[in-house]
Amino acid sequence: MTEWRILFNPSKDIRALQLSHWEAMDIGYNCPKCGSERASVWLFPDTPMAYIDECCNQPVVFEPKTGSEEE
Numbered sequence: 001m002t003e004w005r006i007l008f009n010p011s012k013d014i015r016a017l018q019l020s021h022w023e024a025m026d027i028g029y030n031c032p033k034c035g036s037e038r039a040s041v042w043l044f045p046d047t048p049m050a051y052i053d054e055c056c057n058q059p060v061v062f063e064p065k066t067g068s069e070e071e
């Protein structure tokens with residue numbers, strides 16, 4: 001699982017908001033390989049999101065935060 005943080009909630013991406021019925025939010029994270037600052041739009045923050053980050057072609061996995069489990 002990739003550490004992430006909220007950048008903008010709701011997202012600043014109007015199209016993403018429309019697609020997701022206003023659930024989308026912008027998140028920031030660090031590339032798992034090189035640590036670069038990365039950002040993405042999470043359309044449905046209630047469900048996990050995974051893809052290959054084009055920075056270093058590393059898989060990233062975002063899990064919804066469920067409350068006080070880790071923080």
Ligand SMILES: [Zn+2]
Pocket residue numbers: 031032033034035036055056
């Ligand atoms: Zn990278």
